[in-house]
Amino acid sequence: MQLRVLQQCPQCGGEVELAETDRVLNCPFCGVRHILACDTPRFTLPHVNGPGRLLHVPYLRCKGSIFSCHLQGVEHRIVDTTLKALPLTVLPATLGYRPQAMKMHYAAKELAATCLKGSISKTEAIARAAALHRTTSTDRRPLLQEWIGESVSLIYMPLFTNGNRVYDGVTGAPLATMPEGRDIFNDAGLQGGAWQLNLLPAICPHCGWDLRCRQESVVLLCANCDTAWQQTGDRLTGVEYETVPAKGDDAVHLPFWRLEVDFGGIAIQSLADFIRLTNIPRAIQPEWEKRRMAFYCPAFKIRPQIFLRIAAQLTSGQLPGSGECHIPAESVAVSLPAAEAGESVKLILATAAIAKRNIMPKLPDISVAIRRNHLVFLPFFDNGYELCQEEIKVVINKQSLELGKNL
Ligand SMILES: [Zn+2]
Ligand SMILES: [Zn+2]
Numbered sequence: 001m002q003l004r005v006l007q008q009c010p011q012c013g014g015e016v017e018l019a020e021t022d023r024v025l026n027c028p029f030c031g032v033r034h035i036l037a038c039d040t041p042r043f044t045l046p047h048v049n050g051p052g053r054l055l056h057v058p059y060l061r062c063k064g065s066i067f068s069c070h071l072q073g074v075e076h077r078i079v080d081t082t083l084k085a086l087p088l089t090v091l092p093a094t095l096g097y098r099p100q101a102m103k104m105h106y107a108a109k110e111l112a113a114t115c116l117k118g119s120i121s122k123t124e125a126i127a128r129a130a131a132l133h134r135t136t137s138t139d140r141r142p143l144l145q146e147w148i149g150e151s152v153s154l155i156y157m158p159l160f161t162n163g164n165r166v167y168d169g170v171t172g173a174p175l176a177t178m179p180e181g182r183d184i185f186n187d188a189g190l191q192g193g194a195w196q197l198n199l200l201p202a203i204c205p206h207c208g209w210d211l212r213c214r215q216e217s218v219v220l221l222c223a224n225c226d227t228a229w230q231q232t233g234d235r236l237t238g239v240e241y242e243t244v245p246a247k248g249d250d251a252v253h254l255p256f257w258r259l260e261v262d263f264g265g266i267a268i269q270s271l272a273d274f275i276r277l278t279n280i281p282r283a284i285q286p287e288w289e290k291r292r293m294a295f296y297c298p299a300f301k302i303r304p305q306i307f308l309r310i311a312a313q314l315t316s317g318q319l320p321g322s323g324e325c326h327i328p329a330e331s332v333a334v335s336l337p338a339a340e341a342g343e344s345v346k347l348i349l350a351t352a353a354i355a356k357r358n359i360m361p362k363l364p365d366i367s368v369a370i371r372r373n374h375l376v377f378l379p380f381f382d383n384g385y386e387l388c389q390e391e392i393k394v395v396i397n398k399q400s401l402e403l404g405k406n407l
Helices: 109-114 122-132 184-188 271-278 304-317 338-342 345-352 356-365 398-404
Strands: 004-008 015-019 024-026 033-037 042-044 053-070 073-084 104-106 144-162 165-168 174-177 198-201 219-222 227-232 235-238 241-243 251-264 294-298 367-382 386-389 394-397
Touching: 015 024, 053 109, 053 122, 053 304, 053 345, 053 356, 073 122, 073 144, 073 304, 073 345, 122 144, 144 338, 144 345, 251 338, 251 386, 271 345, 271 356, 294 304, 294 345, 304 345, 304 394, 338 367, 345 356, 345 367, 386 398, 394 398
Parallel strands: 004 104, 042 144, 241 367
Antiparallel strands: 004 015, 024 033, 033 198, 042 104, 053 073, 053 144, 144 165, 165 174, 219 227, 227 235, 251 294, 251 367, 367 386, 386 394
């Protein structure tokens, strides 16, 4: 479920409707694009005019794919939930249908004085959401559990307190009665501090051209000076990339993070090591003993089973790089940040392995240090329904790419 957000365009003042996971505001009125720069997005639900004091209660919203590794293989589940970020029992445990029934706003900094402080960290919220979604029918503890593509945001629910009565700020309906003589919200404390959403113009820092992006893009491309950029704090920093040229004209380039890794706890350095340990049925070429192993992770969001399949196929296939830095004419937007790709290395190893017994028991003790991570645009042939990578025979249904944008 993708929640909707209203945000004013800083250029023309028009009110633009966004999805909660959008990273770029693409104004339909003035055509100007801005990058939504914030650490954890904070949203508010609109409130009625209620009696007494207005307060906002934080709920943590967790969305993403959770992967659990067991001896037999990797299981996955999509998680989409909200959890109360405060242990106040008088308040509902979740927001229910409220956020789906209305459009949220990015929380304005002026609201900080009415926002209660959450007592659950982002990490704890993710762990709780994972526990809610046990991915197995039994209570087996997974050997490894990873979240990929997770987005954690805060949604503030408005409420009013008047004496010891608490009212739902969205509907105005009575919600609870506080214990006599005790203001439980004073005990919780206020968030305070400054929080601000920064809107950065999507303009190439190198040549000043408009950057190419879609609303879900986390990497923006300049086709004028052939550079790629990502938001780091309140500025744009360069992203290293290469493009493998297409053979025909009908190609669409898909972005992948190519990771070179230093492993601890398992002896994988070269491609030959990887093939031997995983037992992938490929004849090891002598030069593979020297070729450094690289992992390929989709740099776009897609359903978990497809994500793992593509990653394992490309990692086992190992297309040679091109070293060419040329922004492709047509490409799928990069919507998965580099940091997320790093978390997927052990999952790709576990999925690619034919000999699961060689890999799975070792997973908890394997350490992964990313030596180099850069974007690779790979050409796919578009046959109308599917995109096909002809060298490695990877096929991706176009509809699943479209649906992935809502994850
Ligand atoms: Zn505008
Ligand atoms: Zn440029």
